[in-house]
Amino acid sequence: MLRTTASRVLDDNDRDEVLALLDTDPVANVFVASRVRSVGLNPARLGGQMWGFGSRGGLTSLCYAGANLVPVNAGPEAVHAFADRARRQGRRCSSIVGPADAVEPLWERLEPYWGPARAVRWAQPLMATATPAPIPPDPLVRRVRPEEFETLFPACVAMFTEEVGISPEAGDGGALYRSRVAELIRIGRSYARIDDGTVVFKAEIGAVTPQACQIQGVWVDPAWRGRGHAATGMAAVVEQALACFAPVVSLYVNDYNAPARSAYRKAGFTEVGTFMSVLF
Numbered sequence: 001m002l003r004t005t006a007s008r009v010l011d012d013n014d015r016d017e018v019l020a021l022l023d024t025d026p027v028a029n030v031f032v033a034s035r036v037r038s039v040g041l042n043p044a045r046l047g048g049q050m051w052g053f054g055s056r057g058g059l060t061s062l063c064y065a066g067a068n069l070v071p072v073n074a075g076p077e078a079v080h081a082f083a084d085r086a087r088r089q090g091r092r093c094s095s096i097v098g099p100a101d102a103v104e105p106l107w108e109r110l111e112p113y114w115g116p117a118r119a120v121r122w123a124q125p126l127m128a129t130a131t132p133a134p135i136p137p138d139p140l141v142r143r144v145r146p147e148e149f150e151t152l153f154p155a156c157v158a159m160f161t162e163e164v165g166i167s168p169e170a171g172d173g174g175a176l177y178r179s180r181v182a183e184l185i186r187i188g189r190s191y192a193r194i195d196d197g198t199v200v201f202k203a204e205i206g207a208v209t210p211q212a213c214q215i216q217g218v219w220v221d222p223a224w225r226g227r228g229h230a231a232t233g234m235a236a237v238v239e240q241a242l243a244c245f246a247p248v249v250s251l252y253v254n255d256y257n258a259p260a261r262s263a264y265r266k267a268g269f270t271e272v273g274t275f276m277s278v279l280f
Contacts, residue, residue, distance in 0.1 A: 007051040007063070007081040012040045014052060017059045021073060026211035027128050027250045028099055028273055029072055032064045034207035034214075048092075051085060053078040069093045071102040078102075083109035091280065100124075100276035107278050119165060119279040123255040126273035128212075130248045133235030133268040141201060141236035144190040149182055152192060155199035156181050159219035164279060188244075191237050193229070200224045201233035205241055213246040218260065230263035238267055 010018060018041065022033040039045040048066020052059050053074070061078035063086075064070040071082060083106055091114045096103055100123065107120070144152050160168045160177070168177035184190040184204045192202040199221060206216035215237060220229050241249045252275045253260050 127269035137236035138232035234267035
């Protein structure tokens, strides 16, 4: 058995060291880094705990434990320590997500206690670009306006249900999801092509740091698929993201989603890593 030191719950005194560690891979760590930069490490504001592996001044690994469980720079000993804490605490997250080389052994240790999972996405290419797309962007893709929330929201629900396998309106009736969609519109990070009240294409910029941003929620209305809207729509979002938010734009995609991967490549994305997700 691996000999490990225990993980510990971090607080705002660890913020600078945490951000320095997150910045070693700003593309892979953009989601966690955006949370820490926005609200710090106090669990009440963070929406969960940040676990650290290594002593203060010698921090080597992190694990965000909130709605998602997200390991960061976690080698075998850190994975063992995080799995031990997660097992003792009990499952409070809806997914485990992050670099496959950490999520896979983490899930291997947690599955006997937390399993079975509803779905496991074993390989999700992490893709990124730092340049405008080599194809013309769709000129009709633009920021969604607050008064268009009711038009956009059904498309967001359809995207989530198709991607995750359950409706975001389950449980709390969709209150939390509605709030998140509205917030992304309010802060100017929701983009769509809306033709005569129909959402043809949509995507959001879900996480932003000074180094990178991450696109999420990419969706094309099924009636409009196969016409190139995903590629040209993504080209438009990339153009806006590079101009307004960060020097690198990223996303991750299921390996079996060949049409999406093709569209992203046409929009200039290349693979820079592999994520894995375990969904509950």
